[in-house]
Amino acid sequence: MTPDLELIHKPAHASFRAWTHGYPHAVAKWHFHPEYEIHIITTSGGKFFVGDHIGSYRPGNLVITGPNLPHNWVSELEEGVSLPGRDLVLQFSSDFIERCVALLPELEPAQGLLAEAERGLQFPDALGLHLMPLMAELATAQGCRRLELFAAIFGQLCDCRERVPLASANYRVDADRLMSSTINMVLSYIKQNITLDFSEKDVADVAEMNIIKFTRFFRKHTGTSFIHYVNQERIALACDLLMNTDLKVTEICYRTGFNNLSNFNRQFLAHKHMAPSKFRAALQLNQPPHLTLVAAA
Numbered sequence: 001m002t003p004d005l006e007l008i009h010k011p012a013h014a015s016f017r018a019w020t021h022g023y024p025h026a027v028a029k030w031h032f033h034p035e036y037e038i039h040i041i042t043t044s045g046g047k048f049f050v051g052d053h054i055g056s057y058r059p060g061n062l063v064i065t066g067p068n069l070p071h072n073w074v075s076e077l078e079e080g081v082s083l084p085g086r087d088l089v090l091q092f093s094s095d096f097i098e099r100c101v102a103l104l105p106e107l108e109p110a111q112g113l114l115a116e117a118e119r120g121l122q123f124p125d126a127l128g129l130h131l132m133p134l135m136a137e138l139a140t141a142q143g144c145r146r147l148e149l150f151a152a153i154f155g156q157l158c159d160c161r162e163r164v165p166l167a168s169a170n171y172r173v174d175a176d177r178l179m180s181s182t183i184n185m186v187l188s189y190i191k192q193n194i195t196l197d198f199s200e201k202d203v204a205d206v207a208e209m210n211i212i213k214f215t216r217f218f219r220k221h222t223g224t225s226f227i228h229y230v231n232q233e234r235i236a237l238a239c240d241l242l243m244n245t246d247l248k249v250t251e252i253c254y255r256t257g258f259n260n261l262s263n264f265n266r267q268f269l270a271h272k273h274m275a276p277s278k279f280r281a282a283l284q285l286n287q288p289p290h291l292t293l294v295a296a297a
Contacts, residue, residue: 003070004221005184006033007191008091009236013243016092016150018138023075023086026223030072032178036097036117037065038090038153040128040135044075044083050120051167062128064157066118067094068175069167088135090153109158118173120166127160182207183221194233195257200226234258235271242280249276 006027010017017035021027023044030049041061048057050071057073065071075083097114101107113121131153138149157163178184189206203226204214218226234256241252253264268276 001030002181003178004029004031005179005187006031007187008033008035014146015096016090018090018135020085020089020136020139021087022082022084024082028073028087030070032068032070034067035091035093036067036114038157039063039065040088040132041073041086042088042132043086044077046073046075048073051171053120053166055122055166058125060125060128060132062123062125062131063166064117064121066114066120068173068178069118069120071120088132088139090135090138110154113158116163116165119169119171121163122166123157123160123163127156131156186218190230190233194230194237195255197257197259231267232271235268238268238276239272239279242276252276
């Protein structure tokens, strides 16, 4: 089964993304992404899949996955049951770690750890349970405390010698092949054209589907509607521009693919619970609002 691409939106003011989600969830499926991921299960048991590895898990399950390595955790639950906060997740790019190591020689052991993580690494459940409070705090921490927690977590992973590789040595990640699947082609098209004016039918044509079939297909693979997904991507880009440029709100509106200011303001309010101008004002007062830049996979 071909894994789906997860598009990870790291907030522009942060070096990495730390968050928590429940189960079922839009990204709780067989998927991949270019970022490294540290993943801890807080509750439930079931099966987990990393590359060609299949294993059983319980609370404390702690795994690192490397770039583009497919993975998934499936909880064994009765129909209709959901689990809040099942997953604690930390995601970061290889570029981020490389720059950190170049700046701080003390982080050199991280290179060996991440090289091993290309096959996926499992750590003792006891370490996962120990790190669980740190990962939970990291999901909401701000400022220097984020860096403190990241260093503490990463340091203990580097020091652990009981880590076990998961995917077999001859398992190869073919990122180009994965990206060629229909849903990944669709998501890549949206990402590349997010600032332009396109319709659901345009993307359905790219997928070689009629609009009815495409609508069902898109919701099945992303857990949301096409319009909601595109608006979410555009608002994420708008937040980045509001935080990192002096562009006027009107200009940001058109640069992010919205065709009128009223719709932009309405969508921004729906996604961020405040107007764009208030969002920027809060940042300028050094009171950053809580950002929720999570993309469906």
